[in-house]
Amino acid sequence: MPTSESLTYSESIHIDAAPAAVYAAVSDVTRIGEWSPVCRECWWDEGDGPRVGAMFTGRNVDSGREWQTRSQVTVADEGRAFGWSVGPGFVLWACTMQESGDGTLLTEAWEFLPAGLAVFEERFGDEAAAQIADREAAARAGIPATLAAIKRAIERSS
Template identity: 60%
Template sequence: MDETQPDAGDYSHAESIHVDADPRAVWDVVSDVTRTGEWSPICARCEWDEGDGPRVGAHFTGYNVKPDREWQTRSEVVAAEPGRVFRWTVNGGRVYWGFETVPDGVGTRLTETWEFPPAGREFFGERYGEDAAKEIAIRVADARAGIPATLAAIKRVVEG
């Protein structure tokens, strides 16, 4: 294996947290993308396309902010099972994010998942050229740091 290339496992990440609420209540919060700014360390807000909501095929725009830049993303919901799973793809399959809710005692185990598939990495290669590896490493680090921060914030919101 080429020592300069990350493991395939480096391009996905998932973590979980216990939330003192039933799975449907947790799902109702995490599937309301208009609330994303309440818990995301990078996504300041999201807006559904007119008439859309948490259903497969729905679209929304995300507005992201970091100290060095701001950008927008277009997302499409690819899974929406109330009380179970809410997942979306960003910019036509370049990244996948999602939440899963599973009964856990008297509450819910909430899992957030992230995947940066080959299509996303190829896009970064085309867009950033020689800087692609550095830009990819930034996105990987943001996801790995952002997931536990997001989960803790969602727990505070839901239990609040």
């Protein structure tokens, strides 16, 4: 797989809540474990929170494998967008909010960056393509599941 290209995927869902309420939920990384089928929990570095440059750690579990990631917040635009870079520099995750009728259109986007693909090629060698395909499949299955869980949680609390 060429490392000069990235892999991307995104989906959207309508949530019956204002963009500010959706932002408040998705920018609280400590809640990701409630929604994600892979990420079990996240925690901020001491004193950090949802601001550009803030760092946090995530604990992930998939197919009997467990690992932690370090991430840095790349965008924190209240009511509009929240995103982070895993690695940093390997994978981008972003949630954008758009006012839509009486609610919000929440879009979750994933981008496996060239640097992340290169790390996988170095780490997994001949197995890199299969490992990358597994991560892409996890994103394609996980994003709609995560969006549905976010929707349920926000609408239940509204």
